[in-house]
Amino acid sequence: MMSIFQNAAAQPVNHEQTALAPKIAEPASALCEHATPVRARRRQRLVLEHPPSETVYIVRSGLLGIEALPAGKHRQLLELFYPGDIIRRSQVPNLPGASLTALTLSEVWRLPAHSFEALLAASPEQNAQAQRRVAEQHARATLHASIVGTLNGDERFASLLVELGLRLGNIGPAGITVDVPLSRTDIADYLALNPDTLSRITSRFKARGLLTQFGGGHTLIPAWEALCASTPVAATLQTLHAPPAATA
Amino acid sequence: MMSIFQNAAAQPVNHEQTALAPKIAEPASALCEHATPVRARRRQRLVLEHPPSETVYIVRSGLLGIEALPAGKHRQLLELFYPGDIIRRSQVPNLPGASLTALTLSEVWRLPAHSFEALLAASPEQNAQAQRRVAEQHARATLHASIVGTLNGDERFASLLVELGLRLGNIGPAGITVDVPLSRTDIADYLALNPDTLSRITSRFKARGLLTQFGGGHTLIPAWEALCASTPVAATLQTLHAPPAATA
DNA sequence: CGTTTCGTTGATAGTACTCAAGTGGTGTGG
DNA sequence: CCACACCACTTGAGTACTATCAACGAAACG
Numbered sequence A, B: 001m002m003s004i005f006q007n008a009a010a011q012p013v014n015h016e017q018t019a020l021a022p023k024i025a026e027p028a029s030a031l032c033e034h035a036t037p038v039r040a041r042r043r044q045r046l047v048l049e050h051p052p053s054e055t056v057y058i059v060r061s062g063l064l065g066i067e068a069l070p071a072g073k074h075r076q077l078l079e080l081f082y083p084g085d086i087i088r089r090s091q092v093p094n095l096p097g098a099s100l101t102a103l104t105l106s107e108v109w110r111l112p113a114h115s116f117e118a119l120l121a122a123s124p125e126q127n128a129q130a131q132r133r134v135a136e137q138h139a140r141a142t143l144h145a146s147i148v149g150t151l152n153g154d155e156r157f158a159s160l161l162v163e164l165g166l167r168l169g170n171i172g173p174a175g176i177t178v179d180v181p182l183s184r185t186d187i188a189d190y191l192a193l194n195p196d197t198l199s200r201i202t203s204r205f206k207a208r209g210l211l212t213q214f215g216g217g218h219t220l221i222p223a224w225e226a227l228c229a230s231t232p233v234a235a236t237l238q239t240l241h242a243p244p245a246a247t248a
Numbered sequence C: 001c002g003t004t005t006c007g008t009t010g011a012t013a014g015t016a017c018t019c020a021a022g023t024g025g026t027g028t029g030g
Numbered sequence D: 001c002c003a004c005a006c007c008a009c010t011t012g013a014g015t016a017c018t019a020t021c022a023a024c025g026a027a028a029c030g
Helices: A030-034 A113-122 A124-150 A153-168 A184-191 A195-207 A224-229 A234-241 B030-034 B113-122 B124-150 B153-168 B184-191 B195-207 B224-228 B234-241
Strands: A036-040 A055-061 A064-068 A076-081 A086-088 A099-102 A106-112 A170-172 A175-179 A218-221 B036-040 B055-061 B064-068 B076-081 B086-088 B099-102 B106-112 B170-172 B175-179 B218-221
Touching: A055 A113, A064 A184, A076 A124, A076 A184, A076 B124, A086 A124, A106 A113, A113 A124, A113 B124, A124 A153, A124 A234, A124 B076, A124 B113, A124 B124, A153 A175, A153 A184, A153 A195, A153 A224, A153 A234, A184 A195, A224 A234, B055 B113, B064 B184, B076 B124, B076 B184, B086 B124, B106 B113, B113 B124, B124 B153, B124 B234, B153 B175, B153 B184, B153 B195, B153 B218, B153 B224, B153 B234, B184 B195
Parallel strands: none
Antiparallel strands: A036 A106, A055 A086, A055 A106, A064 A076, A064 A099, A170 A175, A175 A218, B036 B106, B055 B086, B055 B106, B064 B076, B064 B099, B170 B175, B175 B218
């Protein structure tokens, strides 16, 4: 049974055949009747009220992130959200400048927390599915803490490339192509690195043949296996970011 | 309305009066009839099966953590769990050596995920409360990523002390006393620091009058305000770790 | 009392940050 | 069409922080 919490826009990396499969039609859902569709352009911030008047967002397409602005330090990108993810205020730590920001043109559903809970209470299957989804998001947040806490710059960057390749990559003749929706600053803020340091890392990756960059974020990963070998968490990323078809 | 998901064992830090309030009696719950009580001694690992035969743990007392053992690196303590927290396999990234470990003598409830979901489906209030609890745990995981990603060693250690003070501290005549249940290695692994570096940090803190250590993890924080001033996330920690009475 | 373990401290090296200069592309106005 | 300003990215040199390794001291244990 297809559900609203599953990825709608992810294009699976499939090493056997060319991806770019047509998007699957979605079934009608009780949620879409009560939710307000919202389109967010790049860099637009979505309001995160404080409890108890909470708002729940469900990502339909695009890419969003939690950002914070620590006093006197650089912006942080704490977490990335993909289609199907569920976001509410209380999931976000009350850091200075904390906000939910669209990193690309995105579509989300917005609905009050009490409506969301009422809808879940009415459907045990969707309730269980929402729980699993939130648990998966938790695992991703924990993994990110692990990556930022122990890996060096090269390994962190390789980890992000693997994640984006699994989420957004397409099979091309010369490797896997990814239209990276993050700016260089975004990537540095997400990996807790300095933009200068990130530039050195990308230069090393290009020199090692792990990466080819074109304009506008168009990126080619010529050697997927070598890239996966550059990060100790490639297998873990696979379980959290690969679509079910590619996991099997 | 009191619930099973609220802290049962936390002793709030209250700057107005002495803490050590008597523990509140808990109401009967449908969960305790279906859950298996489990006692875990220090360093004991709790089994984390893979989906779909998932197990859900609910912390009753004590302190637990998620640990991982990256190849060729030191152990990582990725997350701490306090009474009331909900833990299931899919919340934990599939890292090498990932396990749920008791850091102190702990009591948990164990039940199959499908039973847990069935019980939540029967009670909309508990369902909503479980969702809020999981969201709060998500916020803590994200905050930890922020701490480990951007703060230096001193700030990380101060952040942990504030967290433990809020969770486990008691008001004493000379300041706030905390029986820190973590070994030095645990703390270093949690803060993504080297044990040697952590030792230097504690020495600095003792020299600055922020910390007094006795044997067996008995710790005194003489200057709470000064400690909070040592970390940029003191206010955020307050919202996530302070009991409701102390937050107001 | 000796052994083991843990914690501390010093010296050194590796990594990333900061600051600064240089490069390339883009857009605007002459 | 060119000149210029502007911005993002790159690269180099110096600095700050932490990890690593080794030695020392203290406490726990037999």
